[in-house]
Amino acid sequence: MFTESTPISLDELSGLPSTATLVLTVNNRYARRILADLSVQLDAQRQVMSLPDIVPLSAWLQQASDQLSFIADSGLASHTVDAFGARCLWQKVILDAEPDRVLLDVGLAARLAQDADRLVSEWQLQVPPEMETSDYQRFKVWRQAYRQSLQSMDAEDSVLGFERVHEAIAQGVLPFHFQHLVLAGFNELAPRLSGLVQALLGQGVSVHALRADEQPAAALQRIQASDPDTEWRLAAHWAQTQLRANPGGRYAIVAASLESDVVLAHRVLREALRGTEHEPALPYNVAVARPLADWPLVRAALAWLRLLHTLLRRKQCEPKLAGEALLAGGCVAHAAEAAGRALIDAAWRRKAVVSVSKGRFEEQLAQWTPRLAQAWSDCLAMAADWRDGTLDAWVQRFRSVLQALGFPGEAMLDSHAYQVVETLDRAFDRLARQSAVLGSVDFGQAVALLARLARETPFQPQRDPAARLDVQGFLEAEGGRWDGVWILGLTDEVLPASPKPNPLIPLAALRQADAPRATPERELKWAQDLYGALLRCAPQVWVSHALHEGERELRPSPCIENLAAGEAPPLPSPSQPCELEFLRDEQGPPLAQGSQTRGGIAVIDTQARNPLWAFVKYRLGASELADYAVLSDQNARGLFLHEAIEFVWRSVDSQETLAQQHASGELLALAEQAIQNSAEQHLRDYSPVLRELEVERARVVLESWFELELKRQPFAIEGVERSFQWTHGALDLTLRLDRIDKLDDGRLAVIDYKTGGGNIDPKSNWMRTRPIGLQLPFYASVLAREDARVGALVLARLHARKVEVKGLADGNYGFEGLAALDDWPEFAGRGWQQLMADWRHTIEGLAQEYSQGVAVNRSLRADDIKYCDTLPFLRLNEEIRHDV
Missing domain, CATH: 3.90.320 (Lambda Exonuclease; Chain A)
Structure with a gap:
């Protein structure tokens, strides 16, 4: 197995013949960073540079598979199954293998099995009979059924594809143009990758490892905060200070638990980086991707497809399902008929409708949203004769229906919405590629698969190029370069994290192979390597952790516990509040002579419970x-x-x-x-x-x-x-x-x-x-x-x-x-x-009070307004006066 490579610097890399050099990176981020670092060498004297191929390992493996497709008798499968298709196939074979296990979470089992299959291949795990557990034995049954399913479809997934490329290189079947291979960003080589590199060495390729030129931080300071909220505020204030003091600098906040803290992060950053009378607000980028299904336009598309399927199949639907589509919009006359769509939905709620028939839905659309009614009629006609089909056929149908509905609406899309629509279009293409795996499906299954793919597809809009502050997680920040970095959340619960071995593989086998996430020692090593990489991201680094979270005491990570803790910088005092003028608005206009309030005894009862509630509900006509x-x-x-x-x-x-x-x-x-x-x-x-x-x-x-x-x-x-x-x-x-x-x-x-x-x-x-x-x-x-x-x-x-x-x-x-x-x-x-x-x-x-416009926000007991339908108007986020 390959164990060592020749280190090479960035300057030495640029000196290698570009047409004969391949740079393999651990991910896309490293590829972009190397490209940016090489571009820095351009100046007035050198305005053109010949660059080598710089691609992530996964992309190069796909290119190699494409090359194999042009070689006769290469044994390449007819179909390639991506991660989503592989997950679907794992679920299918597990369901077939475990028909009686009703308590088995098949989705979770499929994820674990897919990960276990990758681990076995990547780390070449050997599990002798004496090590086998009952879970591993079931996994072996699933894995055999999974491989047989792939073989019957003449398909291969990424695991088999890697093995196919490795075998082709070892046998000299796969041609390649490079003589120099440069590995970038790989902290370690798993046995499978090591074997691939060894095969390239056997074909006369020289192998190098790109040596990072970054030096450890010259200034390192540890900060203790009282709690996580304060820690975030300290980091945000630090970023604001650095950005204002150095208009050309680039900075980063690296958070251990960014996904769970993203709402807090946005709040404190908006507060710290807001504009002033003399300075504009400072932009920033938060590197957290939300599921594609959470974005409004994707929710709209899925809602219309679910509604169309339900009404065609059952001839009726729950009002909630139809209301989701109506309120989401993203259709013809999105803005012009928005009020009409909302009126239909509100009427269902007000009248406690529990079922909406297909005919009644069409009648209401014709009454309140005539343009949408015509588009909906076209969709029904288009879908009337749909039968079961493969996913590529369903994708064409879905696109036709959404186009007939006017998706994504008639308004000009902003940058984020445009990117969402593009990503949804790529998701359609990806779904169509699952036809070989999933075969013929019905309308409902096709919609469910699209929704699942949208939930499992992360989407993040492109970063604002004007932003000089990046907020990232640990993995995203590794290998980056800034003028200053604040790393927060460094507790012993995060770095190192607790081991999380795959339960389908015996722990002894994972420990023997030193596989990731398997043992405390492995997690500690990973944490130390990651921490060292983060310290090389900037010449100045601040590290911090909180002392308490609620009543729970927190301890610093072993990586930073030997650093002397400095005193936390003081947070800026809130600006001196201006003197506010209070106007107690507790009196509405009396009922005009001749006007009448019609209703039941609820008018008087509500006045007794809370006069403001009665005024808002019956005088203003507002209610939840x-x-x-x-x-x-x-x-x-x-x-x-x-x-x-x-x-x-x-x-x-x-x-x-x-x-x-x-x-x-x-x-x-x-x-x-x-x-x-x-x-x-x-x-x-x-x-x-x-x-x-x-x-x-x-x-x-x-x-x-x-x-x-x-x-x-x-x-x-x-x-x-x-x-x-x-x-x-x-x-x-x-x-x-x-x-x-x-x-x-x-x-x-x-x-x-x-x-x-x-x-x-x-x-x-x-x-x-x-x-x-x-x-x-x-x-x-x-x-x-x-x-x-x-x-x-x-x-x-x-x-x-x-x-x-x-x-x-x-x-x-x-x-x-x-x-x-x-x-x-x-x-x-x-x-x-x-x-x-x-x-x-x-x-x-009480009747006289109501007629005179008395609207005091007063209730005798909290339970009096337990079922109040105007709570936001009563400002219940503030302290409400209760007269005992």
Whole structure:
């Protein structure tokens, strides 16, 4: 095996014959850096330079495979499978091999198997029988099936491709034009790569290793920060100071956990590098790639394709799926019809629509977005006769459909959006190349594969060329060159990291081969090499770590613990705040003469809970956009029970009739009819099994409620679902009561059904100075007059766990659970009529408050605004006043 190469400097490299020299780099970054370093040698005397081929190892292997395709009997496979295709094939063979293991995470197993296959080849791992584990034995089965699948398709992946190129070089079959090979950026050579280099040596190629000319940092300083946030702020302040002091310098912040800290990094950097009255803001680049699927235009494309597939296959879809496409846009009339698309989505939310049919969707598009409706009609016609096909055929179809939809929209794309569209186009091409691996798939599978590829494809826009500050991770920074570098996050948890051996390969075999990530010793060596490389990135280097993260104590990395810790530079004091002028805006304009506010008792109840909430919701007409309805929505279940019990009480006019029908068995038949009728109305979107479960639950609840009703004092039904109007100044409110009973003493009992599982006891709500939950008190004190006095306010909980009543009564009416006035401390010693008068005075006062425009941001208890739908307007990120 190849063990040693001749070192060569950059100057010596430029002296080698360019046409006979190949520079292999560890990745693209090294290739670009070497090219930049060679370009520096150009000056007025030397304006032209002949450059050798400078390519990453992976690109050169692809070139070599392409050359083999022109050689007869080279044994080259007909198809090349990339990493995505290989992962898909691993998943397929694992699923076939493990049909009964339902708890196996096939996606994770495929990733581990793919990595294990690479490790076995790259490090030439030998696992004797005595070392084998059960996991390794299953991996061997998967690997054999995987290789057989590749062979049956006449395909090869990167592992087999490397081996094919190596064999061709060793046998002298592969021609190449270079006589000098220069390796750049390789800290070590794995046995597989070492064997390839040895084969080139055998063909008379001279091998060199590019010697880095960088010197270790002349100035090295260690900083301790109290916590990670402070550490980032110190680094950002350092960068701002360096950039302002040296307008021509280039600097870098290198972070150990950049991906997880990226939001914090942007925040502190924007704050530190913001512009001033005399200086512009300083640009910077953060080298963190997000999945392609997270970018808005890609989300839009995927949403439209998912919607098209679902409506064609099922003829209906969930409103959330269609709403995602409508709100994402990226289609014809993207801006012109944006309001129409939003109106359709908002209507589904407001009306609690749980399913949108294909025809209804087309009708709504025609009404609100005519141009999109025409484009959508063209897409449906185009996709009507689609059948299963290979992925290259699906890619052509997807492109045609998106083009018909007007993707990516009609507006001019900015630089980032243009790059996203280009990357998506390349993802389509990459997906098409998986045809040989995945064969024929249906529409849904093709969309799912495209979405998966987009999730696994990282995308980062091109860096701003004007930026002089780079924020990078460890691997991205290795081999870079700046005027100053701050390396943060250097704790012993990061450098060295904990070992993470592949669980499919026995640890003993990994340790024996000294494979990466396998042992603490291997991780320590990697950490030391990386740390040494980072110290050569700049003449001045600052290293830092935090002392605490929350309550957890942190320790410095072994790489820096012997450095003397310097005192952290002081962060700049916040600028002296100017004196702010406060305007307490708690009073809106009164309702104009002749204007009216229409609504239900919720207007008064909301005013009692928080006046600003009532003003925003009913005067300004602003409220939070409702979420999409789902089948398990509590509102649908509540409406189902309400209507069923309403049907019963419209047919039963008194307790006497209830008892007669119960004795004869007619009551159960009546209840069954009521339940079925209500289920047909409110549970039509439920599956048969779920619907039957809800129906059975309703039978139990109604039977329990009837038993409780039969034990009461005699009553007659006065009204069911009766509506009342109340006008007070500019207010015109509607009240709808579930049920009103006439009691044996001539007074009324008002009953309100509650179908949820929460506490229904109104004691704490009704005893307050500003009572809430006002439906029953409102009717009893304001709408009911002397000729229709109320004697009981009943909240009935209809729930499978427990059927019960709570409330207030002025007498014993046989309902266990109703309290007398003396049972509640605030009402003790007060008469019933006095309580009604007090409530009436309070409610009319709340109505007057609302009419006068009182909009104080005040609530008595935090739970009062638990379900507030205008929370952002109430500025809940600030401290809200609660009056106890």
